[in-house]
Amino acid sequence: MNVVIVLTVLFECINIAYFYEYDERKVKASSPSDDMEFEPVVPMNKNKEKQTVLKNINCDDFSKYALNCTVEAALMYNSSRKAPPMPSKVFDWCRAIRHLTNCAIDWNSDCKDVTDSHFNEESIRGHMHVVSNVCDDEWFLSKYDTLPVCIDGAKDVWENCYSLFKTLVDEQKNTTHEWTHFDTHFHMCCARAQFRRCTLDALFDMPSICNYDQAVTLQKFSVIVSEGDVFQDCDHNMMYGNCPGGDPRPTSHTLPKNVKVDGIQKDNGGTILILRSDSLLFCVAYFVFMCGFVK
Numbered sequence: 001m002n003v004v005i006v007l008t009v010l011f012e013c014i015n016i017a018y019f020y021e022y023d024e025r026k027v028k029a030s031s032p033s034d035d036m037e038f039e040p041v042v043p044m045n046k047n048k049e050k051q052t053v054l055k056n057i058n059c060d061d062f063s064k065y066a067l068n069c070t071v072e073a074a075l076m077y078n079s080s081r082k083a084p085p086m087p088s089k090v091f092d093w094c095r096a097i098r099h100l101t102n103c104a105i106d107w108n109s110d111c112k113d114v115t116d117s118h119f120n121e122e123s124i125r126g127h128m129h130v131v132s133n134v135c136d137d138e139w140f141l142s143k144y145d146t147l148p149v150c151i152d153g154a155k156d157v158w159e160n161c162y163s164l165f166k167t168l169v170d171e172q173k174n175t176t177h178e179w180t181h182f183d184t185h186f187h188m189c190c191a192r193a194q195f196r197r198c199t200l201d202a203l204f205d206m207p208s209i210c211n212y213d214q215a216v217t218l219q220k221f222s223v224i225v226s227e228g229d230v231f232q233d234c235d236h237n238m239m240y241g242n243c244p245g246g247d248p249r250p251t252s253h254t255l256p257k258n259v260k261v262d263g264i265q266k267d268n269g270g271t272i273l274i275l276r277s278d279s280l281l282f283c284v285a286y287f288v289f290m291c292g293f294v295k
Helices: 001-026 062-077 087-111 119-134 138-144 149-174 182-204 212-229 277-291
Strands: 265-267 272-275
Touching: 062 087, 087 119, 087 138, 087 149, 119 138, 119 212, 119 265, 149 182, 149 212, 182 212
Parallel strands: none
Antiparallel strands: 265 272
């Protein structure tokens, strides 16, 4: 009986800690994006078919079609840098990603029966993940809107981290079409974790440029972008200790230096869960209070 009570209390504490931030954010802040009209991303059904009429695309030249889509997207964003977009450019950045995503879905829907050339489904879903978690998230956009100075000061180091990440990932993607093959999956997940570690170490080491909240927001952006490029489950059955260059996950020695919080928990993928001190104190008090009744 005592064990059941203790486990119940622990479960409640986990719920309190996990949902603490969510309860404060559930009423989303208004955003300038409310008045923006994005090109909607058309979802795919379970059969990976687009849920609209076909667009009669010329399916004879995949390379030309892909190039045209890329050029059109580049004109929308009008920037060659790989750094995070400035808040004033997020709208254009999102338009470009949506356009590339719809281009890929259109081709795969119209041309799937007449050519073997196609856009990788995992890549499409990765783009949709970024659109959903950045472009369609009003609360996140409201936080991102506070980052101009932070992005301007961190753009060079962030771009260096991302360029290395993209090089490593593209090497794997260009080697095989089977991106979920064990060896390919392993190296792509290692690259994703290395990128997150790279941005984590950089962003939380420049307090005069990015304050704590800004660093957290930009790190969240980094995580979402990395998930878009490597849209795979990197949290399970991953031997990060065998990654080239060593385990890229933050250690207990590096985290306190980079993230000044009272409670930190890491999952298998190296993701940081930050718990506020007052929520932790409430858990401790609640636990002690309940344990006082356990004999």
